[in-house]
Amino acid sequence: MPLMTDTAIRASFFDFTALADQPDDILAQARFIDDGVLLLRAGRVVGLHEWQNISEQLNGMDIVDLRGKLILPGFIDSHIHYPQTEMIGAFGEQLLEWLNQYTFPIEAQYHCPQHAAQMSAFFLRQLLANGTTSALVFGTVHPQSIEALFSAAEALNMRLIAGKVMMDRNAPDYLLETPEESYQQTRALIERWHQRGRLSYALTPRFAPTSSHALLEKVCQLRKEFPDTWVHTHLSESAQETAWVKELFPERDGYLDVYHYYQLTGRRSVFAHCIHLEDDEWQCLHDTDSSIAFCPTSNLFLGSGLFNIKRSWQQGVKVGIGTDVGAGTTFNLLQTLGEAYKVGQLQGYKLNAAEAFYHATLGGAHALDLDQVIGNFAAGKEADFVVIDPAASALQKLRIGNSKDIWEKLFVLMTLGDDRNIVQTWLHGRPAWQRDAGESTV
Ligand code: GUN
Ligand code: ZN
DSSP states (O other), rough: OOOOOSSSOOOOOOOOOOOSHHHHHHHHEEEEEEEEEEEEEEEEEEEEHHHHHHHHTTTTTEEEEEEEEEEEEOEEEEEGGGGGGOSSSSOOHHHHHHHHIIHHHGGGGSSHHHHHHHHHHHHHHHHHTTTEEEEEEEEOSHHHHHHHHHHHHHHOOOOOEEEEEEEOOOGGGGOOOOOHHHHHHHHHHHHHHHTTEEEEEEEEOOOGOOOHHHHHHHHHHHHSTTTTTTEEEEEOOOHHHHHHHHHTTTTSSSHEEEHHHTTSSTTTTHHHHEOOOOHHHHHHHHHHOOEEOOHHHHHHHHOOOOHHHHHHHHOOOOOEOOOOOTTTTOOHHHHHHHHHHHHHTTOOOOHHHHHHHHTTTTTHHHOOOOTTTTOOEEEEEBOOEEEEOOSSSSSHHHHHOOEEEEHHHHHHHHHOOOOGGGGEEEEEEEEETOOOOOOOOO
């Protein structure tokens, strides 16, 4: 019987074959194939095999030979702001001042469709150059910011979830909208883009402090009208912000209850940060099957605090890993995992490589409710993956060379790795970025 495949790639492969409920389960789901072949057809995975078991059936077929490289499922960035690409590394402030001083003025530029188009292209190239194949993305308040981003992502055939920011108070006038405008513009974007190809829409109220009751009512209405959209916002990032929410919403039972009251919790709800949660908030996240985006470089850069990853397992809350550019300091998820490890160290938690890479791949897909379509090399999954050179520098060669097994190699990769390690990034079964070309190949 001929193999039903149009592309065969030979390399080393690593993924997780099933979801895990506890960190100890992750190891059992890990699959490392030192000499393997990934078979693709029409943009999807047909199968992943040991070379020796299938090589005879591949006689006469062209094989993409990437021996010496390690292929992982594409990285999934569960929280990022594309309009903040141009302001990474803004000095000296913590969250609320950082927003006022740096973020809001930069976001004003996305009023201009040309600027949005230019930065969308730049942003998506940065994702690809770092091996990130899917992301949950904030735009700005301007619908044109999301028009530009979705248009660019569609041209790449990238799986992306995004939404325009909704906000109507506690920000400069030039970024504010009325609840009705927010509703109408969001609705129009959903109708145009949601579930179009690989694109999906996330209702994106910025955070509670920039949302009036009337605005949150509109978000609630949209979620009822479009129940398969995502919700994407911030929660309990800094202590000052959390205290402010309690002042702004005295009638609610804490920060998360502001969102929960408006029915914005749920399986497709992703809350970035979650550093200063109360016990009942952890419970509510669990009970509603909501997800957390853990953003270590951002949390350290803004001095927001240390996310309690151990507690997330104890409470049974799904966690993805986010860069949170531009409070985050890199697009690179290898570096982000390295910082996540350090956040764990400061709390006596040992984030091993298995858990770290799980959060960046299948666990991240689960947190975004995309694990049915991406996150590993299971047959039928969309073929998004990253080709890694594990030894891209003299130091890495030395250190990877003396690593005893795949676990040590992966840990070294998240400690020393960065964009130099990303050789190719594939979207839907095709190369979309190649290091030497330095450009999207689509
Ligand atoms: N909270 C509200 N807006 C933002 C933002 O743009 N970045 C971060 N890190 N937190 C926020
Ligand atoms: Zn953010």
